[in-house]
Amino acid sequence: MNASQEQEAVSPLPLTRASILVAHQAISRLIHRTPIFTASSLSAALPGKNTLFFKAENLQKGGAFKFRGASFSLSRLSPEELEKGPNNSARPKIDAVRAYGASITFCEPNATARATTLASVQAQTGATFIPPYDAVNTILGQGTALLELLEQAPEPLAAVVAPVGGGGLLAGTALAAEGTRVRVFGAEPVGADDCAQGLKEGKRREDVRANTIADGLRTPVGMLNFPIIQEKVEAVITVTDEEIVEAMRLMWERLKLVVEPSGATAFAAVRSKQFQELGIEGPIGVIISGGNIDLSKPLPWVRQE
Amino acid sequence: MNASQEQEAVSPLPLTRASILVAHQAISRLIHRTPIFTASSLSAALPGKNTLFFKAENLQKGGAFKFRGASFSLSRLSPEELEKGPNNSARPKIDAVRAYGASITFCEPNATARATTLASVQAQTGATFIPPYDAVNTILGQGTALLELLEQAPEPLAAVVAPVGGGGLLAGTALAAEGTRVRVFGAEPVGADDCAQGLKEGKRREDVRANTIADGLRTPVGMLNFPIIQEKVEAVITVTDEEIVEAMRLMWERLKLVVEPSGATAFAAVRSKQFQELGIEGPIGVIISGGNIDLSKPLPWVRQE
Structure with a gap:
């Protein structure tokens, strides 16, 4: 049983839209309800002229959606676990993290060093590992972004596009869209397209080339996340670094x-020929x-x- | 009677807070109600630890507050004047302006060329000139930003800081603060400090050196604006380009x-020694x-x- 499974064992919730509503209630006072944006000039430039609602x-907090999953994971820890200190792997900017009161342990930027350093920090402190994407609570927390977007948009969305790296955000988004009529799409850099390739091959790829400017998406898609994406996401659209920039x-x-x-990356996918040829009518998140x-x-x- | 006075003659409103409420009602469906932002790390770094509410x-629309004054000025034109087309001198980015349906006439970037080109466009089209800062309707429109900020902030502000170039935003802000307990400050680059100098000398300076990175503040403060600032603004704080960057x-x-x-520039002023030494307690806009x-x-x- 690894650290991730151990954490989940404490408080298992089913991977459903209803659980994302529970997650949202649990974290809504911890997170920012980020605003949505629209820009008529960006919509006008699209062949489909769809109104775009950007969820910012x-x-x-921390400059990324990862604060959602991390907050929800923390909210599910016991007081004893919290006291020993969690090791937040969401990794927003170091200054910002310090400003939130975290203590940071650095290591070499590779998988082996991360695993070794994490094990040593956990051994020294008894800290709980919060997995960044491949865990139920993380996925449920990330799904709350779409819940808010659906509430904030002044009209029903026809589709939503989210980027996919580890897949927590995309899997959470797909779960949050269940039972709505919102079609869900992923967006992935060509240089780290393990998820799109895995979908094509019908089997999750375990590694990723990771040759892309989109450093947040260089992770291989997670074991829990892949089957959710396989089942609930209509397509993962790949875009070049040039299109991303x-x-x-x-x-x-x-x-x-x-x-x-x-x-x-999600906006780059919306602007792509592949997406525009779908001819989706109506607003797009x-x-x-x-x-x-x-x-x-x-x-x-x-x-x- | 110049173009500016001509426009004002159509629909004079007193320069009061009540008129800014009228302006806000007139333009609220044309403008964005821009969100406010706060960042605990920015507040924590200040000696006074004041919570900051940034009005974004x-x-x-157009990427700047100037859309407010321009919208209100337009809303006061007669249908005949509107049909001939106004010449919006708010000058947001050219692409954005075109996307809003404007036609743009270019000229050399100096005062003489501007005046000549404007006169020729007006002669050809009968268009009305919307003055960018030195006009009643412009000032009233700009003042609506503070009205919104006061509504949006979760607690009463102790002070507000606005930049001063032509002075429309600062004068409007000062009028909008009347009758509230909000202390009003201006922020000006050292390299274009005609307003601060004029306040010191008790007389508006008619020209400005304009040696600053803050290109939006290179204008000399307007004739209508200066006395309002003189009467209602507590101080104009100057900051260096280094502090601005x-x-x-x-x-x-x-x-x-x-x-x-x-x-x-306003945030640079808040961070300055001069402002911090005032020892203001409470949130700052x-x-x-x-x-x-x-x-x-x-x-x-x-x-x-």
């Missing part, structure tokens, strides 16, 4: 929002997953002289 | 908002005036290699 999770620039210019490449970008580096569309 | 006029970067990083240098920045250029804090 870049304005979430173009979408990102448009969002900065027109929405005036700081969006990271991963956060622009677009989840901006995050805004954590290193602003000390040149913007990806600014040519270095 | 960078998310206003630092504030701007913090806003991009923590608020995840694209803010132009002028839009960061900060008006983010706009987000129209040329994103094809390097960010001002990114060193060119």
Whole structure:
């Protein structure tokens, strides 16, 4: 039994829309109810002219939707577990994390070092590991973003598009859309398209090439997440890094929002030929997953002289 | 009688808070009710720890507060005047303006060329000139931003800070604060400090050096605006370009908002020693005036290699 299974064993909830409503109630005072945005010029430029409602999770605490899943996971811990301190793997910007009172343990940026360091922190502190995407509570927490978007949009959505990395956000979104008439789509970079490939092959890929500017989507899709996506997501649309950067620039210019490449991926998918050829009529929800970008580096569309 | 006076003659309203309420009712369906933002890490870093409520006029239509004054000015035109087409000098980004259906006439970027071109457009089309800051309706329209902020903030504000260029926003803000207990401050770049200097000398300066990164604040303060500021604004605080860029970067990083240098000037003033030494207790409103920045250029804090 690994750390993830152990945590889930404490408080299992079924993977359903009803559980996402429970999750939302549990975390609504901890999270920001992020605003939604629309921009007529961005809609007008689409062949389908669909009104777009952007859910701005870049304005979430920690700068990304991950605060939702992490908050819900924390809310399910026992007081004893909480006292020992959870190790939040959501990894928003270090300064922001410190400002929220966390203590941070650094390690080399690879899977082995992460596992070793995590094991050593847990051994020293007895801390509980909060899995970033491949866990029931995480998926339920991420699904709350769509619940809010559906409440906030002034008209019913025809579809929603969310990016897929580990798949917590997309699986949660698909569960939250159950019983509504909202069609659910994923958006994935061509350079990390393990989910789209896995869907094509009918079997989850366990690794990912991860050659993309969208650093938040370099993770292979999780074991729990993949079958949910397989069952409930209509298609995962892949987009090139060039398309992601173009979408990102448009969002900065027109929405005036700081969006990271991963956060622009769903909009890039909406602008793609593949999506537009579906001929969906009606408003489309677009989840901006995050805004954590290193602003000390040149913007990806600014040519270095 | 110049174009500005002519427009005002059509529909004079007194320069009072009550008139700003009228203006708000007139434009509320035309403008965005922009959201307010707060960031605990930005407040925690201030000596006074004041909660800051940022009014995000960078998310206003056209990317700046100027849409308010322009909308109210337009709403006061007769059908005949409207038909001939107004020349909106609010100058948001050209693409955005075109997307709103405007036709744009370009000219050299200096006062003489502007006046000549404007006169020729007016002669050809009979269009009405909407003055960008030095007119009653413009001032009343700009004042609506504070009305909304006061409604949106969950607790009463102790003070509000707005940038001053032409002075329409600051004068409108000061009028909107009348009868409330909100203390009003202006924020001006050291490199375009004609308003602060004029206040010191007791007489409006008619020109401005305009050596600052805050391109929206390079205008000399208007004739109508100056006496309102003189009477109702507690102080105009000047900040260096370095302070503006630092504030701007913090806003991009923590608020995840694209803010132009002028839009960061009020926050720079709040962070200044001069403001902090006032020892104001309670929440402070900060008006983010706009987000129209040329994103094809390097960010001002990114060193060119």
